[in-house]
Amino acid sequence: MTSYAFVENATVLLALCWLLSVTARHWGQSHQIWAQCTAGIWFGGACIVGMLMPISVQDGVIFDARTVVLSMAALFGGPIAAGIAGLIAGAYRLWVGGLGVWVGLINVLLPIALGLVYRHFHRRGQIAVGSWQLLLFGLVLHGGVVASLLLLPAQLVAPTLEQVAVPMLLVLPTAVMLLGLLLADLLRRDQIERAMHLSEARLRAITQAIPDVLLVLDEDGRYLEVIANDSSLLQGGNQNLIGKTVEDVLPPSQSQRFRELIRDTLSSGTPGLLEYSIQTANGLKIFEVRAQRLPLAQPYKPAVVCLSRDISERAKAEQERRIAAIAFESQQGMIITDAKNRILQVNQAFTEISGYSADEAIGQDTRLLASGRHAPDFYLTMWRRIQQTGAWQGEIWNRRKTGEVYPEWLSISTVLDAQGVVSNYVAAFTDITERKQAEERIHNLAFYDPLSGLPNRRLLLDRLKQALAATVRSQHYGALMFIDLDNFKNINDLHGHQAGDQLLCMVAERLSGEVRGINTVARLGGDEFVVMLEDLDAKAEYAAAQAEQIGERILSALGQPYRLGALLLHSSASIGVVLLNSNDGDAEELMKRADMSMYEAKQAGKNALRFFDPRMQQAVQERLRLEDEIRRGLTAGEFVIHFQPQIERHRGIVGAEVLVRWQHPQRGLLSPFHFIGPAERAGLIETLDFVVLTQACEQLAAWAKQARWATLTLAVNLSASLLYQADFVDRVLALLERTGADPRLLKLEITESLLLDDMEEAVVRMRTLKQHGIRFSIDDFGTGYSSMAYLQRLPLDQLKIDQSFVRQLVDDVSSQTIIRATCALASGLNLEVIAEGVETEEQRSLLVANGCDMFQGYLFSRPVPLEAFEALELEPVA
Numbered sequence: 109m110t111s112y113a114f115v116e117n118a119t120v121l122l123a124l125c126w127l128l129s130v131t132a133r134h135w136g137q138s139h140q141i142w143a144q145c146t147a148g149i150w151f152g153g154a155c156i157v158g159m160l161m162p163i164s165v166q167d168g169v170i171f172d173a174r175t176v177v178l179s180m181a182a183l184f185g186g187p188i189a190a191g192i193a194g195l196i197a198g199a200y201r202l203w204v205g206g207l208g209v210w211v212g213l214i215n216v217l218l219p220i221a222l223g224l225v226y227r228h229f230h231r232r233g234q235i236a237v238g239s240w241q242l243l244l245f246g247l248v249l250h251g252g253v254v255a256s257l258l259l260l261p262a263q264l265v266a267p268t269l270e271q272v273a274v275p276m277l278l279v280l281p282t283a284v285m286l287l288g289l290l291l292a293d294l295l296r297r298d299q300i301e302r303a304m305h306l307s308e309a310r311l312r313a314i315t316q317a318i319p320d321v322l323l324v325l326d327e328d329g330r331y332l333e334v335i336a337n338d339s340s341l342l343q344g345g346n347q348n349l350i351g352k353t354v355e356d357v358l359p360p361s362q363s364q365r366f367r368e369l370i371r372d373t374l375s376s377g378t379p380g381l382l383e384y385s386i387q388t389a390n391g392l393k394i395f396e397v398r399a400q401r402l403p404l405a406q407p408y409k410p411a412v413v414c415l416s417r418d419i420s421e422r423a424k425a426e427q428e429r430r431i432a433a434i435a436f437e438s439q440q441g442m443i444i445t446d447a448k449n450r451i452l453q454v455n456q457a458f459t460e461i462s463g464y465s466a467d468e469a470i471g472q473d474t475r476l477l478a479s480g481r482h483a484p485d486f487y488l489t490m491w492r493r494i495q496q497t498g499a500w501q502g503e504i505w506n507r508r509k510t511g512e513v514y515p516e517w518l519s520i521s522t523v524l525d526a527q528g529v530v531s532n533y534v535a536a537f538t539d540i541t542e543r544k545q546a547e548e549r550i551h552n553l554a555f556y557d558p559l560s561g562l563p564n565r566r567l568l569l570d571r572l573k574q575a576l577a578a579t580v581r582s583q584h585y586g587a588l589m590f591i592d593l594d595n596f597k598n599i600n601d602l603h604g605h606q607a608g609d610q611l612l613c614m615v616a617e618r619l620s621g622e623v624r625g626i627n628t629v630a631r632l633g634g635d636e637f638v639v640m641l642e643d644l645d646a647k648a649e650y651a652a653a654q655a656e657q658i659g660e661r662i663l664s665a666l667g668q669p670y671r672l673g674a675l676l677l678h679s680s681a682s683i684g685v686v687l688l689n690s691n692d693g694d695a696e697e698l699m700k701r702a703d704m705s706m707y708e709a710k711q712a713g714k715n716a717l718r719f720f721d722p723r724m725q726q727a728v729q730e731r732l733r734l735e736d737e738i739r740r741g742l743t744a745g746e747f748v749i750h751f752q753p754q755i756e757r758h759r760g761i762v763g764a765e766v767l768v769r770w771q772h773p774q775r776g777l778l779s780p781f782h783f784i785g786p787a788e789r790a791g792l793i794e795t796l797d798f799v800v801l802t803q804a805c806e807q808l809a810a811w812a813k814q815a816r817w818a819t820l821t822l823a824v825n826l827s828a829s830l831l832y833q834a835d836f837v838d839r840v841l842a843l844l845e846r847t848g849a850d851p852r853l854l855k856l857e858i859t860e861s862l863l864l865d866d867m868e869e870a871v872v873r874m875r876t877l878k879q880h881g882i883r884f885s886i887d888d889f890g891t892g893y894s895s896m897a898y899l900q901r902l903p904l905d906q907l908k909i910d911q912s913f914v915r916q917l918v919d920d921v922s923s924q925t926i927i928r929a930t931c932a933l934a935s936g937l938n939l940e941v942i943a944e945g946v947e948t949e950e951q952r953s954l955l956v957a958n959g960c961d962m963f964q965g966y967l968f969s970r971p972v973p974l975e976a977f978e979a980l981e982l983e984p985v986a
């Protein structure tokens with residue numbers, strides 16, 4: 109009966125304890141104290157419930173299963189829970205009171221004490237919480253409880269022991285075992301659950317810490333789980349993906365590949381790999397997926413877990429590396445060195461340029477390529493710049509493996525490591541040998557005369573400016589010499605341009621031989637050379653003397669015969685000199701002065717040297733003023749023609765030479781002597797000639813209407829520049845057409861020297877005009893030097909014997925011979941001969957005696973205006 113009561117009591121308490129054990133799930137958690145207190149209250153409450161339905165032996169002596177509850181509170185709940193439960197149970201027992209109150213209190217303390225001891229050894233791992241350990245613990249505990257009954261009043265000990273000892277020792281240890289196992293199981297489950305939570309939280313933390321996207325996809329390609337720290341890596345964000353299939357999310361080409369990856373991974377059981385790209389919120393991304401079969405139990409479908417890694421940066425870096433590798437193998441030579449200039453890598457172009465193979469170069473210092481042409485300072489400056497700015501570029505001379513030194517354009521850049529320390533240098537270079545040569549060629553073309561190799565005008569001007577600056581510093585004079593070959597044009601025309609060029613080269617050589625190294629010999633073009641002397645004396649007169657001495661030497665050197673193959677040519681030069689001093693004007697001005705002086709030397713009879721004289725400059729200025737005047741006179745129609753009759757021995761006046769005069773508003777009537785030369789130099793002679801030609805044609809047209817004058821011819825002087833004008837022939841024909849003049853009555857007088865410029869062209873033009881009836885006369889015949897050469901080729905009608913022969917005719921037998929020969933020649937060629945400058949009857953007679961029947965000269969008439977000419981008697985006087 110008592111056993112049954114114990115079982116009943118213990119069952120109730122066990123049930124209570126199981127309920128309260130729910131709270132025990134939180135015993136080990138963060139609010140442990142509170143959980144333990146709550147557990148203590150629960151256990152204490154359970155004890156009170158047990159004591160409310162006790163097994164009562166005597167009044168005040170009650171038994172229940174509180175020892176079971178309290179021992180378990182101590183074992184599983186710890187001292188706090190056990191203490192609180194003990195206080196509650198003890199207080200209640202005191203309140204119930206009775207004879208067994210002290211034993212009752214012992215039965216509160218004893219289970220707590222033993223429970224704590226058990227807990228202690230259990231925690232140290234010395235006693236497990238198993239069935240038989242609990243049973244044994246229950247027996248020991250309740251053995252103690254039974255022993256404590258001996259402390260009851262003596263009259264109660266025996267009946268109490270008799271009634272409760274056996275049931276207590278049978279039931280309560282079993283209850284201890286059952287409750288202990290129950291609580292231990294609960295605690296273990298709780299621990300497992302907590303461990304699982306912990307593990308899950310850890311796993312989640314780990315997956316969230318990795319930057320990759322974690323996907324779980326079932327065999328149908330359906331998203332079961334998506335973990336992405338950065339949802340921008342997903343198409344549509346992870347919320348939207350769960351439950352969708354890869355076909356819903358990815359473009360067909362990619363979803364197809366995903367499907368294959370899932371299928372292969374599931375079938376093979378080995379991890380699968382896939383690379384794919386998708387358009388994400390952050391642009392196109394490239395991913396690398398690693399798939400692994402995920403073991404899932406039924407009813408779940410087979411699935412794979414995919415770790416999808418964003419490899420966009422890596423792919424980009426690889427792409428950049430590929431580009432860099434291609435760029436490295438460019439046309440430029442490339443060298444990569446370490447921070448100590450040891451070569452680490454070179455490209456093919458390096459080998460092609462330097463001649464060193466990669467094997468030969470790698471590991472070497474870059475000094476391997478040094479040419480030795482640069483001073484140490486050059487490299488110091490270069491490296492200083494690299495250290496300051498991280499880069500350098502410029503021209504440098506390096507040496508090839510063959511030993512050849514060559515120029516290259518080199519760029520050096522610094523590579524820094526993550527700490528900002530120089531780790532490498534990258535050098536790129538181009539062989540600029542060809543560019544340099546081209547530059548040199550261009551420079552030579554720009555500054556040197558291609559024929560002679562001498563400096564040209566540009567370089568001379570440059571050096572002249574420098575020389576002038578030097579005179580300021582040194583106070584020493586220099587000198588500028590303008591040298592022009594006399595008669596070069598004739599040599600050129602007679603012997604051809606090749607001979608002319610050879611002669612110029614020899615002149616260049618002779619000039620260079622005559623002056624010292626610091627001086628400059630230049631060729632301005634044609635036959636014009638310049639010698640610039642520097643560092644002459646500080647006194648002008650001595651400097652002039654030095655220059656003169658050198659000038660004379662040059663004249664003598666250039667006057668020596670020139671041997672060109674079989675030809676032996678003679679030439680001379682005219683030199684104009686100006687002293688150089690920065691106070692005397694700028695470079696251009698000094699060049700002009702030297703030119704003027706040279707012109708003066710020519711005027712003085714050639715093969716001469718002239719210093720610049722300020723009076724010369726005045727003359728030049730006057731000439732310029734005159735040129736302006738001529739220009740104005742032409743516009744104002746101040747140029748008029750006079751007529752000098754031309755007489756045939758038997759027929760009298762047969763025509764006239766037209767001679768221009770300038771009716772100057774201030775200076776009166778001026779002869780050609782005053783203006784023909786300046787007009788030629790000013791480029792106005794063609795205009796002037798055409799004015800004269802026009803007036804002559806108009807006069808012919810006017811005379812044509814009057815029988816008395818209708819047969820007279822007019823001879824007009826023609827300058828070279830007009831003859832060589834591109835449209836000359838057309839202009840003359842148009843003029844004849846316009847005026848109506850008869851071309852057969854027009855005679856154009858040309859001089860020998862005029863023809864020499866371009867004989868072929870002159871012949872063509874003359875022939876064209878001759879076909880229209882125009883006649884030609886050679887003026888000043890005999891003053892040139894090669895009369896025979898062109899007489900046959902030119903379509904001539906008349907030779908005009910120069911007045912110099914006529915003048916000497918009386919006294920000089922050789923002049924008579926020349927005239928006789930000329931007349932014979934002319935008759936042989938069927939040409940007319942006319943003598944000009946006939947002043948005396950004696951001259952006229954001698955001319956007739958020597959075969960010349962036509963005359964022009966003061967003997968008959970000076971050049972006169974039209975009215976005076978028309979007043980002349982046309983018939984022969986005698």
Ligand SMILES: Nc1nc2c(ncn2[C@@H]2O[C@@H]3COP(=O)(O)O[C@H]4[C@@H](O)[C@H](n5cnc6c(=O)[nH]c(N)nc65)O[C@@H]4COP(=O)(O)O[C@H]3[C@H]2O)c(=O)[nH]1
Pocket residue numbers: 752766767768779780781784797800825826827887888911944945946947964965966967971
């Ligand atoms: N001492 C002397 N002289 C005589 C005698 N008979 C004629 N003269 C001069 O000799 C020159 C002959 O002309 P020219 O030889 O063609 O030489 C011409 C000719 O070369 C040039 N000239 C004249 N008019 C023109 C023209 O319209 N166009 C061109 N281009 N030149 C012209 O000017 C030169 C000089 O002309 P002018 O002063 O008119 O001088 C003329 C004439 O006045 C004489 O018996 N004794």
